[in-house]
Amino acid sequence: MKEIKESTETEAPSGLNDRIAQRVRDLRAARGLSLDALATHCGVSRSMISLIERGESSPTAVLLEKLATGLGVSLASLFEAPAPAADPVSRLASQLQWRDPHSGYVRRNVSPSGFASPIQIVEVMFPPKARVAYETAAREPLIHQQVWVLDGVIELTLGDDRHRLETGDCLAMVLDRPMSYYNPSRKTTRYAVVIATAPSSWR
DNA sequence: CACGACTAGACCAAGGCACC
């Protein structure tokens, strides 16, 4: 069993999988959903949900997004610590990174983990030629997201709308329809994602 | 071709309920 690294390197999968497991279990219990109910709700088999909740699987970003949609939370919140953090400062060395086993993209939760805030910031390193397609659907409460490209280029498709973002560009969106990310370039694209949970009056 | 993610279905355990 590997130890969780206190560095900016990608966390050992086992440690982060345990955190995701705890989060999914807690969120499902809080909503009073059985494995079967959540499976029906999000389109993931209950076997897979059970494996994730026991930390025995390394789910892909696409699958986690489906789970997050079914649970009505953002993908980023699945990486949060179960208990609220007392420290409002998130140090670089303690920010957890997670690598999508499918596309190889690496995301780092920048915001203080577990701190009660409607805003979350995530940094993403997206490999060249990689592509990730999410079957995102509307959630309650509504989740707003802005993608700010720090270095490189990313093609973002939202429903039928396609956007090419280059260094410095920023795209605002609402997570209510399928979306995909594609890096058409030969170098890794670095971008920041700012996620906000909106009250219904924002619509 | 090996490996890991994922699914479908079988299987198991526990709880509720009706019946004797």
Added chain:
DNA sequence: GGTGCCTTGGTCTAGTCGTG
């Protein structure tokens, strides 16, 4: 109270599929 049946919730396993 004991038994059998059904439902619910969870785990296990065999097989498929995609990727490197």
